[in-house]
Amino acid sequence: MEINIMYREHEGRHGADYRALTAKDASGNTLTNDTSGMTVVEFIEKVVSKVIQRNVSKGHTANDITVNLPAEVTLSSTLQTHLVAKFTADPLVNSVTFA
Template identity: 40%
Template sequence: MNVQIEITMKNYPGRHPHVAPYRAMIVHIQFEGGEDLTVNTLVATNPVEIIEQALDRTVDAIVRNEGEPADITIILPQEVLLTAGLQSHLTDKYTSDPLVNSIQFA
């Protein structure tokens, strides 16, 4: 099964003195021939934590739907640059789960 995770990010200025600037990240998970999940997240965390949360939700959905092992493509915002070492770490971490065949970063 193929799964595509797309993460978008937008920074918002504070609207008035009581609202500080913030970052919003939206995660859209699309399963081949199946359900789509959209997760809106206001974050004080970094993008790597959002990627891990998206991968965790993907694996949870595969388990919940008794799905087949997945080949996952992650599409990141242009502003987010992952080093080869970090990509390798995330790939090694999640492909240790038998429900994740591979992870590609786009």
């Protein structure tokens, strides 16, 4: 499963700027999005959890997940290791890779 994350900053009305995070699958279908100010890590956790829930509801077998990050987002190796350990604890996740 490939997850493509997009990051955009927008000028809001009356000086209230905001950012938008969107996650799409390899076919371009939107998995989830956020404009509430969620942190990037929270967003990654949300979308991977959503993919796992979808796999459970559709009876899918375990799969590999690749999270493609935008240039604006950098995860430390320690944080990547933590997230990989967290999600591969689920039997429906063989691996998680960040690219």
